[in-house]
Amino acid sequence: MRIAFIILLTLFYSCRGVSQSFEGAWKGDLAVPTGSLPLHFSLQKGDTWTGTMRSPSQTRLDFKLNVIEVAGDSIHLQSAALGMSYKGRISADGEHVEGTFRQGNYTAPLRLGRYDSTQTVKRPQEPVAPFPYNVKEVTFENTASEVTLAGTLTQPKAPGKYPALILVSGSGPQNRNSELEGHKPFEVLADYLTRQGVVVLRYDDRGVAQSTGNFLQSNIGDFSRDALAGLRFLKAQATVDSTRVGMIGHSEGGLISLLLAGQHAPDLKFIVSLAGPSLPIDSLMVLQLYHVGKSQGMSEKQLAKVRPINRKNFEVVKSDLPAPKAMTQLLENMKSVGGASGTLRKELQVMLLEPYRYFMRIDPVPFIQKINIPLYAAFGEKDVQVPAKENQESLVANLAGNPQSRIKTYANLNHLLQPAKTGGLQEYYTIETTIDPTLLKDIADWIKGL
Structure with a gap:
């Protein structure tokens, strides 16, 4: 789920800048209109500077930095292959770089921090070939948007007709495995379910990896149409039981599944929502900022101070005010906490991009009230991005009630459904488990019981 570019959480912290070494490994989360995108940089100093950049959630490839210019506490990076640049200034302790990322017409603040690139991460659930099922690389078309989506179809080897589902990712540009912090949750999910006799389609988001299209200029309506195109493709497969075709969505993908089910999408027979929002999005964002801020050490006094400002800001973002007038109002709102300049001002500008404003206006409740197909909804008790208590209460209160539906909060699981x-x-990377095994079993058992 998008972190709402946590605009107010940094107001109580300061940073300093003097000359330090830029050599080493750096990473940061780039704010994009529909979430965040992790970026990694590696810089080495020999006779000249050399370095690479990687977007780990999109590819394992390292892209050469053609320009690395260091002057005192400032740095300028460019990658010709990606058409991107970054200019920043290092902190006094040498542990962070505050700067600006540019790619084409897109500009956003990017804060980098050091990390140990040699650290070996254990991911015991990551599938290893050979597999006891068929794996096929596929493409399908969203003809309305003229977008080609590339993905992987996994199917049981034995002849027959099987239940099938498509995996829909959360916010931010995601590849077919939904890679994040060394985890590949959609690959783990597809592997487990296919071993249990389910056909699974997972795909690269538009504009990511092998899929065409422009991610940054797309909104949740576009992503929903991509998912429907995948659903039609899946239904047409010879191994698929067309009466048991469903969708699993995580976070924003869970929201998409709720919206499509509420619109009675013709090919959709069941849905699984994993940490999917069930509240109006602007209300969710206020709640999310509170829980994320608390998890990062903010006091109740600080949180109480920023909460009404967050609410006012999100009301502005979801309004129909033209962007210049909306920006004026956001800046006025920020005066009570010292104003907004530099990086914070740029974050406010990102919030006024149309895909983000489109998202902020969504209220899933009227759609939930119209759902009549079976639904399995799972929330994590320790989720700070889509808090379980309020979202489960909203789902229970508004779901019409299919006898096969199940709604459950899992103890001690976070937003990624890890223990x-x-x-x-900050825990996502350090946890070895990708998806809680009990949840995997519960999903498979429920699908097979439909």
Whole structure:
């Protein structure tokens, strides 16, 4: 789920800038209109500077940095292959770089921090070939948008007709495995379910990896149409039982599944929503900022101070005010906490991009009230991005009630459905488990019982 470019959480922290070494490995999360995109940089100093950049959630490829210019505490990076540039300034302790990322017409703040690139991460659930099922690379078309989506279809080897589902990712540009922090949750999910006799289609988001299209200029309506195109493709497969074709969505993907089910999408027979929002999005964002801020050490006093400002800002973002007038109002709102300049001002500008404003106006409740197909909804007790209590209460209160539907909050799971201690974002990388095994079994058993 998008982190709402946590605009107010940094107001109580300062940074300093003096000359330090830029050599080493750096990473940061780039704010994009529909979420965040992790970026990794590696810089080496020999006779000249050399370096690479990687977007780990999109590809394992390293892209050469053609320009690396260092002057005192400032750095300028460029990659010709990606058409991107980054200019930043290092902190006094040498642990962070505050700067601006540019790619084409897109500009956003990007804060980098050091990390140990040699650290070996254990991901015991990651599938390893050979597989006891068929794996096929496929493409399908969203003809309305003239977009070609590339993905992987996994099917049981034995002849027959099987239940089938498509996996729909959360916010931010995601590849077919929904890679994040060394985890590949959609690959793990597809592997487990196919071993249990389910056909699974997972695909690269538009504009990511092998799929065509422009991610940054797309909104949740576009992503929903991509999912429907995949659903039609899946239904047409010879191994698929067309009466048992469903969708699993995580986070924003869970929201998409709820919206499509509420619109009675003709090919959709069941849905699984994993940490999917069930509240009006602007209300969810206020709640999310509170829980994320708390997990990062903000006091109740600080959180109470920023909460009404967050609410006012999201009301502006979802309004019909033209962007210049909306920006004026956001800046006025920020005066009570010292104003907004530099990086914070740029984050406010990102929030006024149309895909983000489109998202902020969504209220899933009227759609949930119209759902009549079986639904399995799972929430994580320690989720700070889509808090379980409020979202489960909204889903239970508004779901009409199919006798086959199940709604459950899993103890000690975070937003990624991993067993967690705090649920904080910083834990995602350090947890070895990709998806809780009990949840995997529950999903498979429920689908097979339909």
